Amino acid sequence: MTSRRQATHGCGVELLEARCLLSSISGVAFVDANTNGVRDAGENTFATTRSFYLDLNNSGLLDAGEPSSGVDATGRFLFDNLSPGNYQVRGVPKVQTGPALYGQTLPGNYAGRTINLADNEQVTDADFGYSSDVGMIASGVFRDLNGDGVHQGGDFNLYNALVYADLNNDATRQPDEPIVYRETPGNRYVDGLLPGTYTFRLLVPQDYHQTAPANNGGITISP
Ligand SMILES: [Ca+2]
Ligand SMILES: [Ca+2]
Numbered sequence: 501m502t503s504r505r506q507a508t509h510g511c512g513v514e515l516l517e518a519r520c521l522l523s524s525i526s527g528v529a530f531v532d533a534n535t536n537g538v539r540d541a542g543e544n545t546f547a548t549t550r551s552f553y554l555d556l557n558n559s560g561l562l563d564a565g566e567p568s569s570g571v572d573a574t575g576r577f578l579f580d581n582l583s584p585g586n587y588q589v590r591g592v593p594k595v596q597t598g599p600a601l602y603g604q605t606l607p608g609n610y611a612g613r614t615i616n617l618a619d620n621e622q623v624t625d626a627d628f629g630y631s632s633d634v635g636m637i638a639s640g641v642f643r644d645l646n647g648d649g650v651h652q653g654g655d656f657n658l659y660n661a662l663v664y665a666d667l668n669n670d671a672t673r674q675p676d677e678p679i680v681y682r683e684t685p686g687n688r689y690v691d692g693l694l695p696g697t698y699t700f701r702l703l704v705p706q707d708y709h710q711t712a713p714a715n716n717g718g719i720t721i722s723p
């Protein structure tokens with residue numbers, strides 16, 4: 501927001517330049533206790549370790565330069581000073597801090613939230629629901645030093661390989677397909693999934709190829 505002041509015959513004149521009025525998006529993370537994808541009375545927000553991000557390139561991943569926000573003590577995240585436009589808000593898998601796991605129930609099908617943001621609009625209900633009625637499948641990705649597809653003692657954990665649920669089983673990851681496992685030095689990020697049958701696949705990091713399952717296969721697990 502800028503303005504210039506000019507003295508004209510002793511009078512102050514404000515010349516306001518064209519500008520966009522800035523907007524914001526916020527929402528809460530809540531525990532969807534009955535797993536119905538709706539925030540019902542009594543379903544509380546929670547201060548999750550999960551963060552949320554604006555997926556500017558709609559890749560389904562938090563990429564460099566994309567804004568991200570953790571939640572405050574009331575479970576609310578906030579993106580402010582936004583220009584009007586279309587935004588996709590997504591959550592990233594949470595840091596594993598204990599046995600409790602959560603899976604996204606709102607928006608459904610693990611999708612992001614699409615917000616069409618107008619000038620000077622404050623969207624405050626971009627809420628995300630999570631259920632603890634979920635399971636976890638992925639337990640690790642290893643660097644297979646001798647390429648035999650078997651995890652031996654000398655094989656290191658492979659950091660930043662992403663395991664995702666291939667919901668439509670086309671061997672390609674679409675942006676809404678949830679990342680269920682990722683490991684970095686010091687942290688494991690895991691997400692649960694609602695009960696069902698899933699095929700899990702690996703997004704193999706550059707310079708690596710997959711040795712297990714063989715032939716770039718996935719792992720299908722039924723309840
Ligand atoms: Ca509910
Ligand atoms: Ca992205």
Ligand SMILES: [Ca+2]
Binds near residue numbers: 666669671672673
């Ligand atoms: Ca897919």
